[in-house]
Amino acid sequence: MRRVAAIQAIYPELERSVVVTIMGAVAAELQSIGHRPNFFYLQHAMGLASSVGLGLALARPELPVVVLDGDGSLLMNLGGLTTLARYRPRNLVHVVFDNESLLSVGGFPTATSTGSDLAAIAKGAGVPRTATVGTLEELRGAFVAAQGAGELTTLVAKVEAVGPAGYVTDLTLLENRFQFARHLKERLRKE
Amino acid sequence: MPVSVSASTQVYRGLKEAGVRIVSALPETWLVHLIRMAEDDPEMTLVRLAKEEEGVGISTGAHLAGVPSVMLMQNHGFLAAINGIVSCGQLYRIPLLMLISQRGSFGERDPWQTEGGGVTEHVLDALRIPFDRLDSPAHVEKRIAKAQTLAHSASRPVALLLCRDLMWED
Numbered sequence: 001m002r003r004v005a006a007i008q009a010i011y012p013e014l015e016r017s018v019v020v021t022i023m024g025a026v027a028a029e030l031q032s033i034g035h036r037p038n039f040f041y042l043q044h045a046m047g048l049a050s051s052v053g054l055g056l057a058l059a060r061p062e063l064p065v066v067v068l069d070g071d072g073s074l075l076m077n078l079g080g081l082t083t084l085a086r087y088r089p090r091n092l093v094h095v096v097f098d099n100e101s102l103l104s105v106g107g108f109p110t111a112t113s114t115g116s117d118l119a120a121i122a123k124g125a126g127v128p129r130t131a132t133v134g135t136l137e138e139l140r141g142a143f144v145a146a147q148g149a150g151e152l153t154t155l156v157a158k159v160e161a162v163g164p165a166g167y168v169t170d171l172t173l174l175e176n177r178f179q180f181a182r183h184l185k186e187r188l189r190k191e
Numbered sequence: 192m193p194v195s196v197s198a199s200t201q202v203y204r205g206l207k208e209a210g211v212r213i214v215s216a217l218p219e220t221w222l223v224h225l226i227r228m229a230e231d232d233p234e235m236t237l238v239r240l241a242k243e244e245e246g247v248g249i250s251t252g253a254h255l256a257g258v259p260s261v262m263l264m265q266n267h268g269f270l271a272a273i274n275g276i277v278s279c280g281q282l283y284r285i286p287l288l289m290l291i292s293q294r295g296s297f298g299e300r301d302p303w304q305t306e307g308g309g310v311t312e313h314v315l316d317a318l319r320i321p322f323d324r325l326d327s328p329a330h331v332e333k334r335i336a337k338a339q340t341l342a343h344s345a346s347r348p349v350a351l352l353l354c355r356d357l358m359w360e361d
Contacts, residue, residue: 020252040255045279048248055252055260058213058236079241080248087238177283181255188257
């Protein structure tokens, strides 16, 4: 499964969610499918996308929050999984694209290439729903089920180690950040 | 325990007056009363962290969602959180409000705390993070309010150092 196809498979559900992504390929691929004001791309601070998602989910429990994480990023903040599990927000779905490598910095293998199992780690941390998926159909089914379950879910999607040609897009970081905050403010006003 | 209850109460009051609704924290001796106050307060969400850097992400998410928050940590926790502060808080102009217990200053008896105290203010300066000290009951609430005001007007992280003269009753 290619990650860009995986993102495409869940894109219809992302349209109504509040989405936080990690840097690099995931951000560029989601933007290539179509940027929306409810998408925030954390273009650095590796590991913190799941913590940003937790902050959003706790601050606005009525919003469906989705974090698009990666193996390299999550490995930098495994402790954060225990914090996610501790507060287990019902409105958070945590997707981890696991390509077993640090693709954007030369493709060096991560520990998931030598047997570390992120879904098992999430489960061990106390995340109530976890799964590993390997096909687009499985991913889409598991993602829709997770959003409907109303329980914190970590989905590990095994993907190929291929990405876009470049990572810099014409959406500047601060433009994205202020647009996202304004979107959430407007949404609060309307609801 | 000679951590000042009255000073902690004042600090907590300052945070409430600043509209803080989410507290992220990693326990340390000087913060025990503050953490308990957050835990006992039905209006407050306390997030207990595994590592301080997570607090940067939580406060970022909370801010983007329109909810004021504070990060409570020891200065060694601040040192552990620096990449997140720079590459999330500063890069994305997030008004993080950081309350940092300034361990390792004059009067410190724990040998293991003595290095952090000497570098904390220099590191804050190097990062160009505006900071002030909370070292007397006379100005606690006022300085918290002012710190919060600058954080929002500048859209940048700010820090307040919880100092021994305020927090500790020898």
